[in-house]
Amino acid sequence: MKTQLLPGRALWCLGLLLMLFPLGLHAQNTGSISGKLMDQATKQSLPFVNVVLLRAQDSTLVTGAQTTEEGAFVLEKVALGRYMLRATVIGYQPIKRTIVLAAEAPALQLGTLALNPTVTQLKGVTVTGQKETVQNDLGKRVINVEKDLSSVGGTAVNVLQNVPSVAVDANGTISLRGSSNLTILIDGKPSGTSNGGTGSKLDQIPASRISQVEIITNPSAKYDASGAGVINIITKKERKNGINGQVGLVVGNGEKYTPTFSLNRRQGAANWNFSYNGRDQRYTDKSRGTQTALLPTGETVRTTQEGSGTERRINHSLSLGVEYDLNEEQNLSFSLSPSMEGERNLNKQTLTTAINSEQQPNQLGQQQVNVDVQVWNADASYRRTWKAHKGRELSSNAGWVKITADVPFTQRLSDAPSQRQEFDVNATIAYGTLDYVLPLADEKSRLETGLKMQTTWNDGGADQLTAPTDRPNDFVLNPARAIQYDFREVLPAAYVTYQRPLGKNYNVQGGLRAEYTNLTGAVQGGQGQVKLDYLSFFPSATLSRELGKEPGQNRLQLSYARRINRPNFMQQLPFQLFQDARNYRLGNPALRAEFSHNVELGQQLNLSNGTAITATLFGRFTDDVIQRIRSIDTTATRLNQAGIVTAETYRNVGRTTNLGAEMTWNQPLAKWWRVGLTGSIYRSQIASNASVDKQRNTLAGTLRLNNSFTVRPTLDVQLTGSWRSATLTAQGRQLAYGGLDLAVRQRLFQDRAALTLRVSDLFDTQVSRSEIDTETLQTTARYKNETRVGWLGFTWYIGATKPPKKIEQIQSGGGGFGG
Secondary structure, three states: OHHHHHHHHHHHHHHHHHHHHHHHHHHOOEEEEEEEEEEOOOOOEOOOOEEEEEEOOOOOEEEEEEOOOOOEEEEEEEEOEEEEEEEEOOOEOOEEEEEEEEOOEOEEEEEEEEEOEOEEEEOOEEEEOOEOOEEEEOOEEEEEHHHOHHHOOOEHHHHHOOOOOEEEOOOOOEEEOOEOOOEEEEOOEOOOEEOOOOOEEHHHOEHHHEEEEEEEOOOOOOOOOEOOOEEEEEEOOOOOOEEEEEEEEEEEOOOEEEEEEEEEEEEOOEEEEEEEEEEEEEEEEEEEEEEEEEOOOOOEEEEEEEEEEEEEEEEEEEEEEEEEEEEOOEEEEEEEEEEEEEEEEEEEEEEEEEEOOEEOOOEEEEEEEEEEEEEEEEEEEEEEEOOOOOOOEEEEEEEEEEEEEEEEEEEEEOOOOEEEEEEEEEEEEEEEEEEEEEEOOOOOOEEEEEEEEEEEEEEEEEEEEEEOOOOOOOOEEOHHHOEEEEEEEEEEEEEEEEEEEEOOOEEEEEEEEEEEEEEEEEEEOOOOEEEEEEEEEEEEEEEEEEOOOOOOOEEEEEEEEEEEEOOOHHHHOOOEEEEEOOEEEEOOOOOOOEEEEEEEEEEEEEOOOOOEEEEEEEEEEEEOOEEEEEEEOHHHHHHOOOOOOEEEEEEEOOOEEEEEEEEEEEEEEEOOEEEEEEEEEEEEEEEOOOOOOOEEEEEEEEEEEEEEEEEEOOEEEEEEEEEEOOEEOOOEEEOOEEEEEEEEEEEEOOOOEEEEEEEEOOOOOOOEEEEEEOOOEEEEEEEEEOOOEEEEEEEEEEOOOOOOOOOOOEOOOOOOOOO
């Protein structure tokens, strides 16, 4: 019998093997899974979301990926079989899909998957997860302005005051890690916006116009190489179907008004948008300054000036744009944005002078500045994608910016002729870009390349006029002090970057950017000619490693970039631009560009309880450092009837090394309380041309603590404190600066409206103080602007637009590689 059973058992085993053979064969084959994630409510893509693939039988992790900036993801080399796909991001309900990869369809395309915002019940309080006010990532920070109550009624400067490593001086000039040379973009494009120079200043851009601000601390080769970093101001846009928008008014005590209006209409392939943002605000200020100078004659001159003034800031800006989808793969957009900006400053001073301790008669002075700036910005863009090749993209952009500025500056002094300087600017910026992104065959690597051309024409003049003492309004042009200038700068550029994974947990990106600088300029009626012509290369590299079980959970990143700081035309124009009766600015046509090597090492940790920690070490090594130098004009001081006259100019004064560390911590301490702490400390080194102490060093730092409370379902409270330590200047230092803001927002009429109350600088502690200490000149300056202001705002929302919820529970995802 046993012999009779053997053939049957053998046939049974053979049949089993034949059944298992196809399965074993299929197990050797692999497939891929691709898709795209979007927000169910806004229909916008969700970048940097963690997508993982789990084995269906035991939920063990098979592989994972992170969505791109367009929300797309690809999982490759996945064995055929049955799986569970899971996408999770804090603030949204996780999404799960059962996936079956079969030999008949190994490349599975899931299309677009929608995630719904999380809704959590907190003792009757409905809380919807939203993005952080400040999202911190390695090499990049994003400030969500609509969720930052501390910027209500303010400007872009108020927004940037909330960013670690950023400092703001009394003139509204922004510095990042000690450098005020920054590339400033609006919606990723040049706009003529300046950081303290001529053109649209950051303190003239209302916060109500801004949706987000991106700070990129160590940009890759894709970005312009100019500046210590990139500030990208993203304006508000609405893309929901139908008619949506909002209208609002913010009023501050002491005649301060900020009206806003925006309207969007999306129907079919076209999306139209129109917006208006205004600002008309009056401020008061008080100042006090002392100067002690040792003249070559051996005389000691000491002057003091105490002043009080008023300043009126005006801004009216319009924006009209349209986006049109030619088809599913092609898109066109056009926009036109005119704006008018103005300042009206009147300052009265009491001037005293003592020569060798002998007191001179007091004098009364008056300064009046009227600034009028008009900016026209036109832009057109084209974008092409390929459905069959996810991630492949061709985009182009062209634009034109026209800036005209008129700045008359009048000085009146008792018992002395009145002086007026009329400064006018006529600038044009034309630019064009072409960018191409190509995912490579493995669909994990990516090649990006692009071209850019930007040309700037800048011409204008400065006329000096004088009025006699008995006829203070009869100004007559002084031909010997009238000049005209003409500058042109041409900046063609090209770049290429390559990104690919290295093994399971590593990712690397490398890039190279080439920029050619051609700058020519001359001053007629004065002295000085500028001519620069050189080609520069700017490499960048980033290496990142995932330390956690899932992408984005625990990431380590090292980045490097070479940067340039080109002097602007105001720093090079060799003519006197008076700031007041005792101080003027004089450009240096021999000024050269400074180059720096920038390195960052950072780690980002996202915990399951909502805690997020980011820590960064950074270094900047700079050659031919540009520094602002103040000296005594001894000739003018002897002739002047107002005491010491100082001249401010710019020079290349050596090499510096600046090292520092930053840390951010965000955590919910309770269901109704969330805290965010950001801080930085850095070793600041200043190069000086003084006869002693050619290199000066100090430790500087910034600190910001933000508390967000949900008092009731529709009532949010935000308390924000910020502090900046003393920092070095070329010849002295800026003293510490800090304050506390309190803001409350009440949502009304079932989220159809919102009422906001904010008090800025609650204890009136924000005072700007500076010192200069050299062998021949010692100065102190104290400037107190009106910083404690009560703001009351009301906003009505149209269509599907809703006020942003204040409880934030979503941590920032990755921001790419250094931006």
